[in-house]
Amino acid sequence: MKATEIQKLLDATIVCGSLDDIDVMCGCGSDMMSDVLAFPKEKMVLLTGLTNAHTVRTCELLDVCAIVFVRGKIPGRDVIDEAEEAGIPILATRLTLYDACGTLFKAGLPGGTGRKL
DSSP states (O other), rough: OOOOHHHHHTTEEEEEEEOOOOOOOOOEEOOHHHHHTTTTTTTEEEEESSSSSSHHHHHHTTTSSSEEOOOOOOOOOOHHHHHHTTOOOOOEOOSOHHHHHHHHHTTEEEEEEEEOO
16 A cells, blocks of 8 residues: 555645655554564554654664554654654544554555455
């Protein structure tokens, strides 16, 4: 799935970065970065409500291709700067974590198990 399609499906705003030519192979939804670290997958998008710099650092370690902050949360300038430096686009959606993950799963983006509808 293209990152631009994720933006449309979630009615998300681009906070920073570019979504051009980003292919996303799976998604992960969590506010616990320890769970995200236990779930490394290539070309993954992370959906989370945790808007601190630790989130960006975790994504950088795992080569996450984009971060979607849920529940209308917008990170602070320090987090945006860190994401820009790491080359990780940030999106923001008003959807809850549950609804955002469900929307992407229903549209065909698998989670880490590779399971699809």
